[in-house]
Amino acid sequence: MKKLNLFRRKPAAKTHNILLKSWNILIVDDEHLVHEVTQMVLAGLQFEGSPLKLFSAYNGAEARKLMETQGPFALALIDVVMESDHAGLELVEWMRLNRQNHSTRIILRTGQAGIAPEEEVIRNYDINDYKNKTELTSTKLTTSVLSAIRSYRDILTIEKSREGLKRVIQASSEILKPGRLNEFGSAVLEQLLTLLSIEASSIYISNQEINIYSETSHTVLAATGDFSGYTGSLEEAQLAPPIKALIQKSFKKRKTIIEEDHFLGYYETDTNNSSVLYVQLPQQLEPFKSNLLEIFCSQVALAFENLRVKEEVLEVQSELLMIIGDAIEMRSKETGFHVRRVSELSRLLATKAGKSIAFQDYIAFASPLHDLGKIGIPETILEKPGTLDINEWNIMKKHSDIGGDLLQRCKRTVGKMGERIARYHHENWDGSGYPEGLKGEEIPIEARIAAVADVFDALASERSYKKAWPLSDIVDYFESQSSIKFDPSLVTLLLSNLEEFVDLRKSIHKQENMR
Known part of the structure; x- marks a missing residue:
């Protein structure tokens, strides 16, 4: 095996995307030296602020066990020839067909290219790269791994977006039913966070109504993340006092407030009704994401208002029925x-x-x-x-x-x-x-x-x-x-x-x- 050229790398740039505690990498090879060198090259490597966590398997059976007990894995580096000439290829088939795992990126590594020709393998097996061990320098191994993790991250984002969109569609069919406004709003806001790749954030919407008697009320219309489950009155919600103060400030000043660790968007649907969207940020938003939040909320605020009016009508009807019933009972x-x-x-x-x-x-x-x-x-x-x-x-x-x-x-x-x-x-x-x-x-x-x-x-x-x-x-x-x-x-x-x-x-x- 060719000696790997090890050198100091610059830390990976941190971006605002899917955040995991670690990126799990599975090394499958029957040579102990390959494991040692791979671990040495990838030691300390991070992607988007999260470290790589390496797992070792020395044959197909060990790899299968790890995948069943330790996953999910972002990447599997698999040797072709191990306990049999096609042990690595059999593992790939098991992953894709038996486990239905189409997310984990797979890089095949071989020291005996003649046994499994590259073109034939890539054509017939669902892998993402094929490398000869002799060509994998430190630089090429590092770039291949980072590229594979980036691809895995994008797949997770797409899957989360698809699930989020599914929830929005399901909630959309429910919004005309009593008491479903919070459910719909929360689904929409979670989808927005996914699309913006703000994984660690929490989002919250408050609505203010000023009626003809100049009475003001603040109602939680939707909540996600740390605020999930909050409904009803803003005053009764168990929000930290500084957060409540920021929301009140946005209402009072009638303007949007954007700072490093939070975003408050202020929106008016008419002269008597306004909304504030509060987003608790893990880090400062990029300008285009702030713009997307503002565009989204300015458009959705009117929809929320229309739905809120409908729910209020239902609540008034229910309250009137109760009052009539109370009157009869009192009589x-x-x-x-x-x-x-x-x-x-x-x-x-x-x-x-x-x-x-x-x-x-x-x-x-x-x-x-x-x-x-x-x-x-x-x-x-x-x-x-x-x-x-x-x-x-x-x-x-x-x-x-x-x-x-x-x-x-x-x-x-x-x-x-x-x-x-x-x-x-x-x-x-x-x-x-x-x-x-x-x-x-x-x-x-x-x-x-x-x-x-x-x-x-x-x-x-x-x-x-x-x-x-x-x-x-x-x-x-x-x-x-x-x-x-x-x-x-x-x-x-x-x-x-x-x-x-x-x-x-x-x-x-x-x-x-x-x-």
């Missing part, structure tokens, strides 16, 4: 937050029953209207402290049809579901309920779910005429009424997930006390 001397608990308990039970996300959202909106018909019942009956007589009870039972008839006029899904819940939530599984004496699965599933949620919360709540039932008594009641009053499958779901339902009631009760 019948029920606790005001009963309908809110029924809403969330119905959503949870629908989830446990395997219903779609859309169904879960709709039943949460519609179930607060279950007793809407009580608006047509005289207060003397609603407020009577004692037991109702037969005539009064017959009048009380009319509330289910009154509510159903009122909501029957609605053409939207929430109204249609609300009509079925209001009309049928007093039907019993055994057919003994009212108003139509429906039995079993003749009763709409949404009415069966709301009935379980309604009774569960009513029994667990203290009222003016009764104390809250102990949990053991509630369990006994549902067990005794399974297949009589309630759908037995829903009773099973309730009791097998009882702790979750109890915890949900407690969390809503805490919200009540905070108001």
Whole structure:
């Protein structure tokens, strides 16, 4: 083997790309000297600020084991002739075909070129370079390795971009559904970071709305990296005070702020609405990347605003439905937050029953209207402290049809579901309920779910005429009424997930006390 010419190299330039803790390099050769020289040449070499980590295998079997346990590898330097004349080529086929590894760069090295002719090997095998060991000087080995790692880095970038784009497309199909704005925004922002190759950064968008009463709110629309999972109010987000101060400063000065370790883009969609994009930078952005961020955010800010308005309309509709439900409950001397608990308990039970996300959202909106018909019942009956007589009870039972008839006029899904819940939530599984004496699965599933949620919360709540039932008594009641009053499958779901339902009631009760 020709003596390698070793010399001092300048450190590799650091660029803003895919950042890994190390670039794993696999050396596969049956000659110990080849391993020693390769390690000596590549010792201390870095690419984009990350060191090379070298692994040694002396035959195909050892290489396969390392690839299964230590990967992923950026580059494999593989000898052609080892335990057999074609051991290296067999390893290449195993990597590409069996492992479906098309990312790792492969450089074949041989000291016996006649056994595996270069042109034939390159034509028939998925490799990236073919070198004769005698031609690999220190310089050529170093440049070949750096070139291969650069190619591997670009493949990772493409793969991350493809996955990011896939997430954006998937999220795009969801953006018209309630509560999906943050999901869509975060996917878009992650894709932007990938395209800009800012791997270690975190990104965050805040929206400011100034309404006609000059009230200001700041809402987290999307978050990635260290800020992932942040939603809701900016004031409630667990951001470091200096970051919050920078965001407030950008809003106050109404301008973009670009410094070495952060980027804050300020954008106005109209005179009353503006947004700030905060990017926490590992290093100062190149000018063209700053320009790309500004272009992106100026274009996407309007889209975010339109989506935010849509979500606000849905939230207002939901809040109005809750208020109507609260008003009905207060008229019948029920606790005001009963309908809110029924809403969330119905959503949870629908989830446990395997219903779609859309169904879960709709039943949460519609179930607060279950007793809407009580608006047509005289207060003397609603407020009577004692037991109702037969005539009064017959009048009380009319509330289910009154509510159903009122909501029957609605053409939207929430109204249609609300009509079925209001009309049928007093039907019993055994057919003994009212108003139509429906039995079993003749009763709409949404009415069966709301009935379980309604009774569960009513029994667990203290009222003016009764104390809250102990949990053991509630369990006994549902067990005794399974297949009589309630759908037995829903009773099973309730009791097998009882702790979750109890915890949900407690969390809503805490919200009540905070108001």
